[in-house]
Amino acid sequence: MATLGIDFGTSNTAAGIAVDGAPRLIPLEAEAQTLPTAVFFDFEAREMRIGAAASDALLAGAEGRYMRGLKSLLGTRLMRERRVLLGERLDFIDIVARFLARVKTQAEAATGLHFDRALSGRPVRFHSADDARDAQALTDLREAYGRAGFDHVDFMNEPEAAAIANRAALRPGDLGLVIDIGGGTSDFTLFRQRGNDEIDILESHGIRLGGTDFDRSLSIGRVMPQLGMGSEIRHAFGGDTHIAPNAIFNDLATWAKIPFLYGPETRKAAAELHKFAEHPKRLARLIKVLDEELGHDLAFAVEAGKIRANGAGEAGDADPVIDVSMLKPRATLPLPRDWMRKRLSKLAVQMGDAAEATAQKAGLAPEAVDRLIFVGGSSLMAVVEEEMRARFPRAELHRGAALTAIVEGLALRAGGDERG
Numbered sequence: 385m386a387t388l389g390i391d392f393g394t395s396n397t398a399a400g401i402a403v404d405g406a407p408r409l410i411p412l413e414a415e416a417q418t419l420p421t422a423v424f425f426d427f428e429a430r431e432m433r434i435g436a437a438a439s440d441a442l443l444a445g446a447e448g449r450y451m452r453g454l455k456s457l458l459g460t461r462l463m464r465e466r467r468v469l470l471g472e473r474l475d476f477i478d479i480v481a482r483f484l485a486r487v488k489t490q491a492e493a494a495t496g497l498h499f500d501r502a503l504s505g506r507p508v509r510f511h512s513a514d515d516a517r518d519a520q521a522l523t524d525l526r527e528a529y530g531r532a533g534f535d536h537v538d539f540m541n542e543p544e545a546a547a548i549a550n551r552a553a554l555r556p557g558d559l560g561l562v563i564d565i566g567g568g569t570s571d572f573t574l575f576r577q578r579g580n581d582e583i584d585i586l587e588s589h590g591i592r593l594g595g596t597d598f599d600r601s602l603s604i605g606r607v608m609p610q611l612g613m614g615s616e617i618r619h620a621f622g623g624d625t626h627i628a629p630n631a632i633f634n635d636l637a638t639w640a641k642i643p644f645l646y647g648p649e650t651r652k653a654a655a656e657l658h659k660f661a662e663h664p665k666r667l668a669r670l671i672k673v674l675d676e677e678l679g680h681d682l683a684f685a686v687e688a689g690k691i692r693a694n695g696a697g698e699a700g701d702a703d704p705v706i707d708v709s710m711l712k713p714r715a716t717l718p719l720p721r722d723w724m725r726k727r728l729s730k731l732a733v734q735m736g737d738a739a740e741a742t743a744q745k746a747g748l749a750p751e752a753v754d755r756l757i758f759v760g761g762s763s764l765m766a767v768v769e770e771e772m773r774a775r776f777p778r779a780e781l782h783r784g785a786a787l788t789a790i791v792e793g794l795a796l797r798a799g800g801d802e803r804g
């Protein structure tokens with residue numbers, strides 16, 4: 385009888401418990417402390433792989449169905465859609481449940497404990513503006529934990545967990561702001577250090593915007609035009625042209641939507657576009673991507689390009705590129721740092737607005753904040769740091785563990801093996 389702390393992230397998942405009052409993360413795959421939130425239904429081996437093994441199988445070209453970013457689908461109607469995978473009719477709640485069940489089994493094998501309860505992270509807002517959808521997302525996730533075999537699940541706002549894990553970064557009386565920029569959401573918690581190892585949470589706030597939105601923006605700006613997005617399509621009758629409709633390209637640039645593009649309707653639409661295209665070469669690439677199911681390969685290439693272009697000019701990365709060799713051998717697309725910064729600045733401003741709104745909601749000025757605590761993989765983006773420094777000019781910046789701060793806090797609150 386024990387509680388497992390789980391940070392089920394859009395991009396990465398981690399699990400942990402407390403041992404002697406300190407968080408202990410549970411290796412979920414080899415020695416790694418985090419696991420890519422990904423599944424791969426391998427049609428040849430007839431099994432579901434998760435984590436890095438899932439991504440490896442995809443990139444090795446194994447035949448199957450890959451999915452990443454499933455958390456973004458929580459609360460949408462797609463969650464209840466059923467499809468046949470390896471001979472079973474599954475909805476997406478089942479798929480999330482199976483992923484969580486693997487995490488549970490692995491954690492039990494690693495610790496020798498039985499986890500009948502979970503303390504799960506949740507974004508402050510799964511969906512920024514839509515309350516009904518936001519509530520449905522939590523219902524969906526709760527149901528997935530149930531189907532995964534947990535008798536009970538409690539939820540904690542992800543940035544509050546990060547605040548607990550990083551409370552020692554504040555001096556007594558200090559006002560801290562957790563800035564958790566993840567794959568799917570940006571989450572904020574304003575808190576005060578009491579001085580007795582306790583904190584007071586003053587306010588939490590969040591928006592549905594994260595690193596996968598950076599990826600989408602870069603893909604739409606750099607990659608999708610090469611596949612025909614925005615190009616002229618002749619009308620079937622007469623000499624007029626129109627612009628290729630954006631829906632397919634938008635979905636192809638969106639991690640969670642990619643698996644839905646490989647049906648016959650999308651292929652048919654792409655074939656039509658190709659037939660009447662002013663630049664048939666570009667639309668031929670779209671057809672190749674759909675035929676060979678290269679959507680995720682492109683998404684990984686964009687993400688890797690983003691991380692390289694964000695890096696501090698180390699040797700060999702002077703001219704960052706997106707590797708699109710899956711489209712054409714050795715092909716790359718330039719991703720200049722300045723272009724990327726400009727391109728992503730609008731999104732960073734929205735994140736900055738949300739961070740400031742957190743202080744506003746608590747009736748405090750940005751100048752009152754003493755420390756910014758940066759966590760989440762996308763807090764490593766230079767555009768995010770610049771934006772937040774400008775918004776909170778008086779605050780000192782503290783970097784928490786980018787990928788594990790949330791699970792550390794959840795582990796601490798979940799307790800350990802002494803709990804009944």
Ligand SMILES: Nc1ncnc2c1ncn2[C@@H]1O[C@H](COP(=O)(O)OP(=O)(O)OP(=O)(O)O)[C@@H](O)[C@H]1O
Binds near residue numbers: 542
């Ligand atoms: N070195 C890096 N530089 C820039 N971005 C990075 C870096 N490493 C990871 N990222 C980005 O961070 C994001 C993943 O961060 P993280 O694991 O914190 O998200 P998550 O917890 O899975 O998502 P969420 O909390 O939003 O559900 C991805 O978009 C990834 O591209």
Ligand SMILES: [Mg+2]
Binds near residue numbers: 790
């Ligand atoms: Mg996260």
